[in-house]
Amino acid sequence: MPTPLVSNxxxxxxxxxxxxxxxxxxxxxxxxxxxxxxxxxxxxxTLSAQLEVRSPGQFSWEYLEAGPQVWRVAIAKRA
Known part of the structure; x- marks a missing residue:
């Protein structure tokens, strides 16, 4: 089942x-x-590292697009 998108x-x-x-x-x-x-x-x-310090183990981080002009990342909140 796909994860619901909160926002972009x-x-x-x-x-x-x-x-x-x-x-x-x-x-x-x-x-x-x-x-x-x-x-x-x-x-x-850097944002990923800061989020890990603030919320260790509470999220997944998936690159949807990785440059060189545009990066898109999906951050899912874990239970």
Whole structure:
């Protein structure tokens, strides 16, 4: 069964200083089994590491597209 998509955030449209905080808020509001899709202009690997520190083991991270111009990532909240 596909995981329900919560929303898609195009981080390219958001000020860099506000990007990570927005993702952390959205993730905190998600229910287990829901997915957040991010679109970015660079690899959001730092975001993945920060999310792991904040929410260890509580999410999966799947690259849907990996550059060089656009990166898309699906972040699913685990139970």
């Amino acid at each position: 955030i195009d981080l390219r449209q958001i000020s860099p200083a506000k990007r990570h905080a927005m993702v952390f808020r959205r993730f905190a509001d998600m229910q287990p089994g829901q997915t957040l899709e991010l679109t970015n202009d660079h690899d959001p690997l």
